Amino acid sequence: MARCIGGNKIEIVxxxxxxxxxxxxxxxKDPVLVYDYYHCCQHYECDCECEGWGDPxxxxxxxxxxxxxGNCTYYLMxxxxxxHGLEILIENVHCDPTEDVSCPRALIVNxxxxxxxxxxxxxxxxPDLKAFKNExxxxxxxxxxKDGVKVMSTNINLVLEILRLNVVVKxxxxxxxINLPYKYFGxxxxxxxGTCSNNQDDDCRLPSGTVAENCGVMADDWLLKKDKGKTGCIPKRTPPQKPCKQNPDSVCELLKDPSGAFAECHSQISPDNFYKGCVFDSCYVHNRAVECTSLETYAAACAEIGIxxxxxxxxxxxxxNCPSGKIYKSCGPADQPSCEDNPNDPVMNYTTEGCYCPEGMKLFSKESNICVKSCGCLDPNGKPREFNETFEYKCQACVCDxxxxxxxxxxxxxxPAALPRCMDPGFVxxxxxDPSNPCCNVHVCQCQSHACPDINMNCDVxxxxxxxxxxxxxxxxSTCEPKRVCVLNDAEYQPDSSVPGQKCENCFCSSSSSSGGLMEIKCEKQQCKETCRRGFEYKKPNSDDCCGTCVQTHCVFIVNGNETLLKEGETWSPPENKCESKTCVKNGETLTVTSKQIICPAFQESNCKNDTIQTAANGCCKICVEKEKACSLVSRTTPINYNGCQSELNMPSCEGSCDTFTKYSDAAGAMEHSCSCCKERRASNRTVTLACNDGAHVQFTYVHVEECGCGHTECTTPAALHVRRKRRFTLQ
Structure with missing residues (x-):
């Protein structure tokens, strides 16, 4: 390396x-080999990875x-x-409104x-995954x-990468x-x-810099400032303590199965923490899909080390749940290959599970989410087209150039098309x-009802x-169609109804149609009924009539269930009772039967002389030769007239002498009078039938004397002598 030793000299050491x-x-995790500050020497460091899943x-x-x-927004990192100007927040919500546990709904990377x-x-x-920027x-x-930040979707996960810092958030x-390189964030x-210090002892660091004994207690203090005091954002220092009821068919056992799907990874990454979280979710979360997150997270950790x-x-x-046209892969590139790939663009070197194009296919574009075998163009409907492929779109001839x-x-x-001539009514x-060429128009004669003339709706009867x-x-x-009726003299008649016809004919409207379509009128000669019931005789018709009539010749009445005939004026009485009689009388053109009953006068055998009792000439009443004229019952024929109705009755009365005298009484020293009157001793009300002038009959009630005798009465001086006359009653 070069070292400045002064005098504008550099020493190479x-x-x-x-x-x-x-x-x-x-x-x-496995340590990674990194260069030092001078990019000369290498050493091992432990990159930091934070994982969260379930509830959570x-x-x-x-x-x-x-x-x-906790079910609010907190600082994850x-x-x-x-x-480096990096912070990451987590937004937790209740997994289910009826449960107290929460699930991560969103990450916010600032x-x-x-x-x-x-x-x-x-x-x-x-999952319905979306990404938003700056609210x-x-x-x-x-x-x-943009600006060194890349976000991709695999349909199952969203992956965010900060290229300069080698930060990957899934x-x-x-x-x-969250994957952070130790050299930038150690x-x-x-x-x-936690602290990314390769030391678990200080992971439960509080904002004050002190370390809490329990990370569950520490987590409350990393509540976002704007959520403090917010409803529902209360400390969750004590985890649920309900008795655990793990689902009997839970998928958690797959994590620790020594011969199961995850067995290959057990020696590299312990499944214990993931199993512990899975069992917790199985106990306290109703939605069983939350159990899957423990398996997803463990599988992702294994994939990072190549398993x-x-x-x-x-x-x-x-x-x-991959969409149609894609297949599931447990390990695949987060940055999926597409037709838009540029070898100069940075590639996200991160492996994750997701929904990928089938073998031999790639994404048409990073945004289209459409898999194609060969690259080309995307038409306006979003359908892939190969190079030089021609197609039609909205009446345009298109080609993928x-x-x-x-x-x-x-x-x-x-x-060009010729114009037709529209001749028939209503055509415009x-x-x-053009049905044969939807991209072109043609002129046609089209029916439009408003152009039609008025219709004549009048028809004959x-x-x-x-x-x-x-x-x-x-x-x-409009066409006139016959109804199901008969027509005569401009009048309609329904089938089976009567229709006027010729003299001595019966006509009716039949149910069969005639040649004109209307129902046919049928007539039959009138059939005369010449058989008459008893008491009537058939009288032949006059020249103006079609049929004769039955004329009454006898009265008909029933005796003991049998019909009996009487001619006009003829009388009949039952043999056993001559006091009753029936007479055939004519009233206008009708013969009717009138009944009559004879009421006999009161008869006392004690008033008769011996061997003189006999039947009267009428065959009904008894008569005899009477004794002396003492007070007795006397029968007299008395006419009755009541409201124009009348009859004659044998009406009994009391007549005869009684013990009446006047003499001097020595004891009284004066004249002594004794008067006795002949009067009724026993009487009753009786009802008779009166015949009226119009042929009707009415009932009339009178007092009928049944027994006479002498009875005492006061004596008076007679004013005058009365002339005895034959009695006659006129009742009004």
Missing amino acids: PYECPTMEPVICANG HYITFDGKYYSYQ KEITPM YGAQSIKLINFNLGGR DVENLRLPYW FGRTGFS GNTQGHC CIDWRKYTNICAS ESTKTVICKPKTCP LVNQT GFMPNISVPEGKCCPE
Whole structure:
């Protein structure tokens, strides 16, 4: 090396490199060989890697494991003495609103004037990863490369690299890793990820510089200043203490299976911390997909030392969910090859799992996410095109030009077309797209209903208009179609209804159609009914009538269930009761039966002389030769007239002498009078039927004397003698 010795002289002296001492890395990683400040001698250093996953579990830069469930924004890494302008924040949220544990939702990398936020919008399934810059609303178009910062996506992880510092930050479904070179950050970090000093004893460093006994306690103090006092950002110094109920079919056992998928890596990196975090997640997180993060993080750590493990095929819940057209690889370049690769561009030399193009294919561009076999152009629809390939786009003839590697389009030309003449009603000349050549227009005769003439809707009686558009026509036409009716004298008749016809004919509208389409009127000669019921006789018709009529000749009534006939004026009585009779009388043109019942006068055998009792001439009442005229029951025929209805009744009365006298009483010294009257002793109400002039009958009730006798009464001086007359009742 050169050394200035004065006098404008330089002395060249040999520089002896110290003996390289072996280094054991506290984080279990292999040490790396680096040059010293003069870039002359080499020595071993332990680069720093901080990992976090699950709900969440941390392994610090120096390999210390702890868990912390804060659900706010914290410092993951912050320089103790600002040198490179780098700090990294973590934004934790509850994995599930019903649970107390939290998961990493975003990392914020602040470097120089740039602030890049890597965020996962779907913690419970297929990751929805986006990157934002400086609080912009629109997410970055990946890959992003500016001012020494590069961001790539593998569909499973986002990878950010700071090229000058060899810093690599990876953020995925629910986990992250931060790789820092020791030569830039050794002993100069603090936060959740510890001190990067290759000594776990000072990893739980507080902002004050003191060291806490427990990193879970330390983590509370690295809350972002703007979140202090924020609702929900309370210290989480005590981890969940609920009894552990590990899922019986948990995938955690894959980590420690000595003959399983991860067995090859066990000798290089211990799975203990990852297994511990996986069991914790299985106990306290309902979403089983969180268990996968422990396996993802361990597999990523193994991949960094060259051990690639295709572990996802051993589980049912940790699917890669690659999009169509891509395949899953457990180890692949974060910076995937594409048609836009430039050998002069820096390449991100970092291996990670992700979704890659199949063998023999590459990305069309870094941004397109489309895999192609050969490079060319991307058409306006985003479809890859090979060089010199021709295609049509929006009526333009396009070609993928190899010299410019762009799509060049020119408008298509259309052939000239003759104008048609539109002759039929309703057709109008219009300009429209040619069906055989959608890029060109043609003139055609198009049907437009507003151009059609009015339609005549009038039809004859029995017909109705039918509107239809004939094939090949534009405008509707009206035709008169017959209804299902009969027509006579401009009147419509429904089927089975009566229709006026000729004399002595019965006409009706049939259900069969005639030659004109209307229903046919059918007529039949009227059939006369000449059979009459009992008591009637058929009388032949006059010249003006079609049929004769049945004329009544007898009265008909029922006796003991049999019909009995009586001629006009003829009377009939039942043999066993001569007091009743029925007479056939004519009332207008109708013969009707009137009934009559004889009411016999009161009859007392005690008033009769012996052997003189006999039946009267009417065959109903009893008569006899009476004894002397003492007080007795006398029967007389009495006419009854009531409201124009009348009849004659044998109405009994009391007549005869009683013991009446006047004599001197010696005891009284005066005349003594004794009067006795012949009057009724027993009587009852009786009802009879009166015949009226209009042929009707009414009921009439009177007092009927049944027994007579002498009864005492007061004696009075008669004013005059009364002339005895034959009684006659007239009732109003």
